[in-house]
Amino acid sequence: MSSSMEGVQQAPVDAIDEGLYSRQLYVLGHKAMLAMSVSNVLIVGMKGLGVEIAKNVILAGVKSVTIYDKGLAEITDLSSQFYLQTSDIGKPRAQATVSRLAELNSYVPVSAFDGELTEQELLKYQVVVLTDVPLAEQLRVNEITHKHGIKFIASDIRGLFGSVFNDFGEEFVVNDQTGEEAIHGMVAGISSDVDGLVTCLEDHRHGLEDGDFVTFQEVQGMESLNQSTPRKITVTGPYTFKIGDTSSLGIYKTGGIFTQVKQPKILKFVPLRESLVKPEFVYSDYAKFDRPAQLLSAFHALDAFKAKHGFFPIPRHEAHAVEVLNNAIAINAQNASPVDLDEKLVKELAYQARGDLTPMAAVIGGLVAQEVLKACSGKFTPIFQHLFFDSLESLPANSNLTEQSCRPQGTRYDGLISVFGIEYFTKLSNARQFLVGAGAIGCEMLKNWAMLGLGSGPNGYIYVTDMDTIEKSNLNRQFLFRPKDVGKLKSECAAAAVAAMNPDLSGKIKSFADRVGPETEYIFGDDFWNGLTGVTNALDNVDARKYVDRRCVYYRKPLLESGTLGTKGNTQVVLPFLTESYSSSNDPPEKSIPICTLKNFPNQIEHTIQWARDKFDGLFRAPAENVNLYLTQPNYINTTLKEPGTAKDVIEGLHSFLVTDRPKSFEQCIAWGRLKFEEFHANEIAQLLFNFPTDAVTSTGTPFWSGPKRAPTVLKFDAEDPNHLDYVIAAANLHAFNFGLKGERDPKYFKTVLAGISVPKFEPRSGVKIQVQENENIQSQSTDASELQALVDSLPSPATLAGFKLHPCDFEKDDDSNFHIDFITAASNLRASNYSIATADRLRTKFIAGKIIPAIATTTALVTGLVCLELFKIIDGKTKLDDYKNGFVNLALPFFGFSEPIACPKFKYHDKEWTLWDRFDVHGNLTLKQLIDKFKDEHELEITMLSSGVSMLYSFFMQKAKREERLNMTIIDLIESISKKPVPSDVTALVLEVCVNDRDGEDVEVPYVRIVVR
Template identity: 85%
Template structure:
């Protein structure tokens, strides 16, 4: 018998709602998504782990999800099952969960099956996932799935331990092992020899590895390589690689692009029965290399205990743990390759067996859900075949764990108390945590905190802030939100959602809609920060992360940092006085595209997309903003004329918008767009080819159009060409938007109007300079003062246009109706066509132009779980750096890497060591003279310079009269005197930077100064 949730949106198999799935599409690709959309998934077991897996799989967008769980809701289920509440206790677990899971994604039918799992039933599914299922039943079901080529996954969590097993059949094809974009590059030479050597352009590393395959295009002289069967690569250097025999292909002349071709890989999986005898492991932590073999036996021993007693061992019960260990000894003795069992580890597994922790469910549930998607699609390498994970380091060391301290309390938190004990649980409830961001990571974090009861105690509290509102594209991974929430504040919705999950948090969460930054220090001030237990970032930009990091260093608060990029995720622990801060290390800056490449010599689609993005701002945003400033700011022209570098462009843009190109009808917008097409894709290219003909050579005799320079061709406009028409439609509508004119979408209308427009033939001009080198300074045609004055005089006076205002088009990537991405896609692809560069579809263009971060719910869930495992350590008060772990994961490979955080670098003055966490703390509003004397008397340091922000308060080279005047002023008086504005009343302390000489007269680095003045 089964029940199905109604109201499901059904569409064609090849239809993917890009508005909903856009961020995930950039991770998985359309082919994988389509494969998922025809896959039926069965999930058995609906406790915390099963619900987490189901949530992530439903969000991802498979064809259907069927739930199976014959158990009834128990109070302890509420420790981790976020879709159950007190009123569900006693009800069938699957039936109580199904409606809430079905709300996640209207495209995925979610149903309950409560019959027997017979072979006939299992044949309905492409993937079967088992959680909290006895080993005997796992073996029975796996025998059926293996025989019928149904993908099988079994997984469990027991306290701080987790296990995963995969069996994807005897011939599972992995179509893309990494998910990375195929490597591509330009060829500088190919030798005609037995081991053909390919040389890349100078300073362009090929990025290939031994065993990769490549094919070629645009090679001249060895044309047989163009479109050839993929050739296996042997890397000989960062700029060279060999492709096998090329001796019979003629002689290389010029040109060529190589492209990596990904090869499918076939994996043979063994059944669970066979795999238990000869297991293959994926290691989740290389520092625990011996754990998997121990835990493989330990989980079987635990299953044997439950099979005998029908329950798991009691928390911290020595007799039960001893029985589990004896089971392990018996299983080990029957093994073909017995090992030395770790009694302490096996007993710890037994001690924690009744533990049920949301962070562990998040880690293993995110991991397993990604394995489900791999099973459906063949995208990325699956776990082969066993994986075990534990976080024993998260156990509290501040209090002894006993059977008494871990005994059940008859509450929703028993699954937590079973692992950590009641004393630590009390610490957890009294924590005061600040979550910065309520997006994907923020939603998952709040869910974990709510299930743990974090902040629910008498002294506890949760603060969350996010200034963003909910968009449709958020719903695919920010699982606390529903379609009805679109447009509402994320922080408010997220707080309300987790209060519903755990009513103990009512009146214990405060949501803000404020950015955390210098402009909100009156909101997030000293009292706020000093009252926190710690801070967790859930941000999506580096600048905000760095600001929060600085605040945490200043207030000496712990910071948990994390981020995701597709299937990749990272976590970082920042511990006061112990580790470096987030800002201590920076990613290298993004490599910028040279201006000459963008303007004249693109050779990649990324170049043309960036060019189109710049054109968008130059046509539809900047000029409209200039007009509005001209009409509203009386001194705008005068000020602009004082800036010779930009005056001409600014005044001309206003003149065009208000005089020469100001449309009065939409037809004129169409004509404007047609002339822009002619200018960009015909006239400018004609001028470029006039300056540098196709057969041009350099002063050294080499062809000008060689290497990265691709000779362009002019485009002749054709109103029947869809790409040409797309440009006109988008450009005309955007221009009409600037002027508040009603647009049009009908293609026949445009073709009719275009037929009436006459475009004059372009004649290239002599004397036009074109920038060829990046460092070359090409002067544009200058405009003398009289020409600019004439342009200004021709402008209508602002008084003649009272209330007139243009509408700038601020780029917005996620609104499919605003023509923004339509314009950039058409503009970029037309320019790519000029230069014979392969066009990009709308989705790829949106990804690059919008600088979209690929995202998927599976990675987010796993990363937040890892963060919470570190939060346990912080709340426990652990201070040893080796107790903590920074993590990096890549679910595509899959890869897990953990390391100790980096210690805070130490500095020294005199005999005193200090780190970034140290400072000079001084109380009282001292005068400048008193401060100088204090440093001399207390620290034997001579202040040579003193500053606050950008204000220099004191320096040894200051004029004597000014110095004397300042010495008797208090620090506040001095700052207010220089800045000409009062120190805000919320500021309780002043931060000063000092330069000092030590007792030997040498300049030394010292911490900053913090003076408490109020």
């Protein structure tokens, strides 16, 4: 056995590097990750599929990965094996690959085994994955693994076809079938009868399903329900469900929280030999419901051909395809439930048997890697037991593929040419594609493009842009980057990495470090966009996606969209004149937390985390920024005083930071932190309970503290309480950072200083108003103008503070040393303790406060593979809507959903139909009158209003003199006279919005006007 162990970091079994795995932890959780960290995985076959699986599994962080492949690297392997190079041809594939795989994750030892896969050897592994292995060997290995409870996966790709088989043993326990967060909600009532009808708070749907189990906490009147075992429910409505007989539990009074309890599920897998006769299928595309059973026989028949001849069928060789078909017919007849075989489908598999496509390796490799993680951890539902996938729609539509056009060329692209033909490859290699974003999806996309040779031809090119630099947390899923790249530009590193994978891209890929937006249109201008074949987004924010989408609509370029969220992924195809655009539909806005809930009545940890996040900005960012503005802007105070809604807070913040709370030592920062604890977690709570005692009732006689309102308790500071001490440590260090003072971390030092700090006694005051309802307009405690002016007068003048500058804390979630997440975690948990809410650990707090998108390499790989399968169609120039597919996947279930893209909506004026892709193209710098006459004469439309951006150029309600003055002005002169700025010389066309009346004088909607002026 040879290995590549250099630089492997050994971590304690129960330790997880959260800096590296943070995004994945939000998907899998600590328990699953710890189970993975003690799992040894064997992956057999190091062609494109095998290396893709290995890459994803290593990034995920199992205990060890062993690769096995005695075959020698061939030129055709370079079609999809991204860790092989031309210099490796003739060498053992595993030996040539192992060191490059080992670079992916320093926590995962990677070795290459070159012995025999005996029963004794297989016993070393918890999971065994076979790729590109004959059926007879699959059966032999599976007999051993099934007998010993070793999880077994067999997978293969052939051209545009893929297969997966799982055998996880006779009793495989799935601990969490979906990975979704457990549902919880507040109880409004529970009946005391044989049904036990639970009613939820009004307007709070419970979201449960029949057969779910729930537990209860904080129920008053039926206290024994709080300690009972989980109860199985029956749903009776969106706000009600039954839990069974509660007649002996007493009478419900108030309160209560229900929490869904996930029940483990046991799956009984059968071995491969038995499953071939009586298979169970997971369907990857319900539009192809009849294919899995056919493809099971077809793959079996293809294996029989290889076993007989020693090679796979020659591409488009009719006699070979007929032999495979005859094999399939014979095998199908022996099955327990024979099916009707589609001869064309079976022969297509034979035609493509030598095909090796990196997008298919990405799809199946991402899928199989996720199955490995399921096998290790019991997290999510595995494939039970066969899955087949194909993308025959990606084949060229009108080309006549022949044995001659698909014959090998002796190049790295033969795996592609054997499926698509040489003519198609020439078109693909001369494409000019723009990738926006070089993060997780961007890295995978570039790898796929490099293996395909996209842009490598004489007229081809790849452009990639990303303004971000590489961070440690990126390394877990952005596989082109290494620890040495941290701090460097993503676009540059990614471009260099894929050019090394395929030297044909040297000089054919250009990286930018610019955001694609209005401010960079001088970089990405008309010539740039007009020269593109298409655009692919790999972005993580909606606004940027919408901007690129608008550019694609304007320049009429196809756009490929995709995104991931944990185990979920989606793809969207945007096609000129065929589909709606990305911006045509929007997700519903994120539900906001009511202000009164945040300020006074939290009932969930999400409420306290948002409160703490707001406090972070209010204490450590905004006041420091305001001080710097005060010191640098002469009219800052006068401007601030004109804003009554914010003046008081700003002035008091200035006074605090420049007068009362300006520290001269770190000990004063500790005292400040201790007083903030008292202010927020004792005094404010005491004032709230003074206004609304625990026994307060409303005007209707119902208890005030009921429903979503939880009565709080005052916290008493205890330096021995870790959360109390953590709060002061974080607050003091952040306050010190604001003032440029050196901080401290030693808890003993803090306890010593805290022992000498006295805290003034607080007495609640009458007349303090507290917001109870969201629609109440409770102003902050009034400060009259004279008091505010007194605060202003007491501020030191900017002149006396020459050279003084504060350091605002700009929230950064991924720096574990800056105390940002530490403060928010401590503050949130203290407030949660005030309100008897279950606290959250640092990781969960970071996830919510940082609005982190959970991510995992497996989903990213699969989604980019699906995008590239659609790119094949775009390069081919397919023009029918039903040729394309939008996709949604959830690897946790697993679920695949594909649908035809939504057609672009059609509008109409007169008898003319138009869509968002249409416009009025007008050439020449016409006068306004000429433009109006042109619309009247050519389109029978009367222009009633014309605008350019925010500038109104013409309207029917303008004064007559102004209208007539403008009629003889050219459009450029008109725009420049209104905006007071010249039209830039590089602008070749102007976009105008137009309102018109049709021939009947009715207002109608029409496309925009594009005036080509240069």
